[in-house]
Amino acid sequence: MSEPLSSQYDPAQIEAALYHQWEERGYFHARADQVLHGGADPYVIVIPPPNVTAVLHMGHGLNNTIQDVLIRWRRMQGREALYLPGTDHAGIATQNVVERQLAAEGKTRYDVGREAFVERVWKFVDETGSTILEQLRAIGCSCDWTRTRFTLEPDLSRAVRESFVRLFAKGLIYRGKYIINWCPRCLTALSDEEAEPAETQGRLYHIRYPVVGRAPVGAATLPDGRAYVVVATTRPETMLGDTAVAVHPEDERYSALIGGRLLLPLVERELPVVADDYVDPEFGSGAVKITPAHDPNDFELAKRHDIPSLDVLTPDAHMSDDVPAAFRGLDRFEARRRIVAALGELDLIERIEDHTHSVPHCYRCDTIVEPRLSEQWFVRMKPLAEPALAAARNGRVRFTPDRWTKVYEHWLENIRDWTISRQLWWGHRIPVWYCRADGCGHVMAPRTDPAACAECGSTAIEQDPDVLDTWFSSWLWPLSTLGWPDETNDLRAFYPTQTLVTAPEILFFWVARMIMAGYEFKGDAPFSDVYLTGTVRDTQGRKMSKSLGNGIDPLEVVQLYGADALRYTVIASVGFGTDVYMDPDNLDATFSPGRNFSNKIWNAGRFALMNIGDEPVLTLDAVRPDLETADRWILSRLAAATEDVTRQLEAFRFHEAAESAYHFFWGELADWYLELIKPRMQADAAASSRAAAKATLVHVLDGALRLLHPIMPYITEALWLRLPVPAGVDREESLVVGTWPAAGPRDEDAEAQMDALMELIGAVRTLRSEYNVPAGSHVPVHLTNPAPALREALSVEERALRRMARVNDVTVNGGADGMGAHAVLRGGTDLFLPLAGVIDVEQEKQRLGRERDRIEGQLRATEARLGSEKFASRAPADIVAKEREKADSLRDQRDRLDAKLRGFG
């Protein structure tokens, strides 16, 4: 309290020390026993676990700031607030990183072997895995670090095992051979969600397949006389795996061919022509080549017609040995070129047209995904989806913004089974063992690793080599982090959680599946609110990404402007679920709102502390009789702000909450109240007035800092700790665990008076500015017919007018003669500034004339409305009365302006 504060806020000086202190004192630690036995109401947010390899980016900055705002706010409201941190093992991503390291050494994972490879990944994770969690500390996240979890740690792995075993036993996990999404670079299966469609400019190749045997009458023919049928494809290389051609059963063009055969060019294999209503006769030629091993629709059709599959691609998407020698071993795209060329030479290309279609890409490495026939493990989703769907429909889980509800429902309504096996080494090994004993073939998924076959006792058992999708552990996150499958105190106290904050991109990947898992394994949704954030973009609207180099490093921002500036800027930029735009090339401009506001808070606080001095401060109650209009006004405004900020936070309207607190602090407290009380702080002011001002100031500053604390924890705490404590008040030891303010009563009188006074001051300032009255000079003011509120305000706050508008004399109802500037205030008050010599008569006449016309326009519109028969008869009485009042007031203002104008002659 005694050491002087610098005139510029320096966040670096205070942030790290404060965070350390908060953490050390255990403020972030949530106590299960308080909930179970102490009657505390829990408020829990589980962090969307970042990849263990991740480095903090603005997306995290946005998400985690929002989470922390909610947590800090609820903690102040007295909730047992748990912000549960952790990371996930990110199977593909992490494995990719280590594989790249190996590649730099000229090795592959197969060279080092599975065990050594996994060991190496662990080593990497142990060294770098906590980076992002450290970074979350830097932006002020009040996580309960004693509960930090990792999806691949033993407890959470046990949860994964348990969930698998249960679903397996219920028949909800099965193995089968289907077309799945395959990444030829990652060499693993992907779920549908992991294959992201992207609009791609492709081509549609129309290829002639010659007819075998007798051609239908009138069929097109090749130069050699053979008839042919045209099929269209975007992927000519797959034709080598064609095993049929399909047409629509009612397509007359081809009815004669059904049951006949075509000759597959280049391969010279005969293909049956089958009829199936899957075929759309309108598209392309109406004849479809069928490649069951490389297209899901073809696969289904082939099953219906008992057509064999032929896989012509290797796992890394090269042509397999099952194709003609000329194409063997070629990369899929090279094969496409050569096949098209070869067909061209045979005159079998009818035409090639441009064709835009969406092509699935691997969400981890962006490689074009291959639909591939392979044996994988799946989760049967339909039964799991039902309660998750009901949860959205009955409001158990609410989505904010609400429009995501439909997206969620639609996905669940059309849910497809989930491919959960991954051909990776880093992850939870699938807990399935196959008995290899002759004639047994038992498949088992036990809770503990078996030594022998449960069916035949043979020890010739083998565990499935694959691992599970990372999301198969993430979907348990709210459960597993709290101890499930054990009925721990944490689980009992903190499940279900309250709010989940995440990006819409993982609504299906993660959010929907967590809800399914919550119901399946614990019988309840894992949270009640899902807040979906927007995306952080650059000024051109591009998503920030490492590869584009348009990212912003939150740590750099923290270093430059402080965590509070980062947090405030982010929160204030976050429209309701809208994207956030930031300029990576101009951090100064981007973060100026937060930086400037921090500095404003700092200086307002500094001013208050300097003026309060060492004199003891009284409680508000002790000075109640001495409160002046300005005091009552700011207290009323604090009440309004408190109510508003609270309401906005409840509705997840972060931008509005921030704006509301900002406007109160800057626009009301700093701009007006601090100015109003300056004279009262001086030594020559009346002691009672000074005491009232100081008590009010301390109270209001205390409230304002509390309202801002969830958004800007550091600066608010730093100032608050220095704020003097009124005698007899027992204060909390930190804002972190301080109480959230309750809105006090509003004071309509004080607000009306101050509104009138502020309007008057504003009007005088405007006139001064219009007439270029030198800033330093003081002017007299004449008021005629002041409105009651203004009259009252002036009786107590005239000196405010003098100070803030540079006025040296105030005359009421009299002396308003001569040349000067005029204005009419609300409530009909006439304002006159005698500016003889300064004033330009013509200019003033024009100015007043414009004002008069504006008022006249409004008046006419209002009178027209009132004059309308229909309005009078159909509009509600109170609206009509309001309009009448408005017309009266406008008429009065116009008349006064007319009178003034007449005065100019």
Place this chain on the structure above:
RNA sequence: GCGCGCUUAGCUCAGCUGGUCCAGAGCACCUCGUUUACACCGAGGGGGUCGGGGGUUCGAAUCCCUCAGCGCGCACCA
């Protein structure tokens, strides 16, 4: 193609159940300013036919229809 959403000042967004909204904020812009908290500041100012058209209503930025543009989700017809 189906579904959802958006289109308000130069930019990013508010505007909740139609009536002081002939529309607000922040940033940007212009003018003035060294009044002892802050120039990361203060004072003042300019700027919008609320995407186009139509309708409902006494009254629409706000409700309905339609068109256009953009975005998202889903499905992909090879």
